[in-house]
Amino acid sequence: MELVKSEARLKNILVSDKEENPLKIINVLKSDLINTLKNYMDVSYDDLDVNITINEYGQFVFSAYLVSRRLKNLSAIIE
């Protein structure tokens, strides 16, 4: 399990070194996403996990994982 975590860490480090520092992009993107998501649900910075990796074809893969305790009232959002 530790090795799996290390491997993911290594992958992130190598990706961030190569591709214009995606860690910085991830932080900015995460802030933007939270600002948007806040309109729809309760969300804090730590609740959202954002990743950008590179697949075997050299394409960027964006993934986000979020667990929220409460969705906001839909009618309130529309108004």
Added chain:
Amino acid sequence: MARKIVITSGKGGVGKTTITTNLGVALANLNLKVLILDVDFGLNNLDVVMGVENRVVYDVIDVLKGKCRAKQALIQDFFNPTLYVLPSVHSVNNFNINSEQINFIISQIESMFDYIIIDCPAGIEVGFHRAVKCADEAIVVTTPHISAIRDADKVLSLLNSYNLSSIKILVNRVRGDLILNGEMFNENTIKDYLNADLIGVVPEDDNISLALNIGGATKNCDSFQPFNLIAKNLHLGERNFYDCTKKYKGVLGGIRKKMRKYV
């Protein structure tokens, strides 16, 4: 024409000089004429690791200043008559050296050798570029640790901008017991992440560390086996890699693995 191979890493302390020394001895054991050239002009240790520090009369600076010929600065190894060392600087020196000057020295003695192994300084600054410019091939040494792999990756990117005929990686200080426990990256994982060709694997071995204090290559036959394989991979184009997990397999290996963990 000699094959000129630079041993580099980026990160310090991964075993560049140890690999350079032992690989030089392993190639000399194949009856090849080998020169080990130290181009680390700051923290040079090759003479100490080779155990020839008391036999240095002339160094690279003396050759460049015209005090002697390049051939006169060579130190023949005690145990391998076909192995020579050219030390960088015998004492602290502010003499600035560029790659053209080193290439000039190499050109004077190149015809005497089959291999010139160049020990590169750590880092990716001037010393690194100076060493790489003198070589035709490169071996990037890394260990199975994230920091070393990261630096190796950066070095590999830099090496791609040079006109080198071959760039390979060598994984040093591998612990078979940790690999079997799933606690350390194996050489294939590292190779895949670095996307580079593997030339060899060297285990973490007390005998190799102890040899550093005595000077010269490790005298223990089992410990020297990985270097023999690397030399053959390099010279004969074989693809045999040392299996670091081998001695931790089976009943006795299992006991050894547990002892290594708890003792």
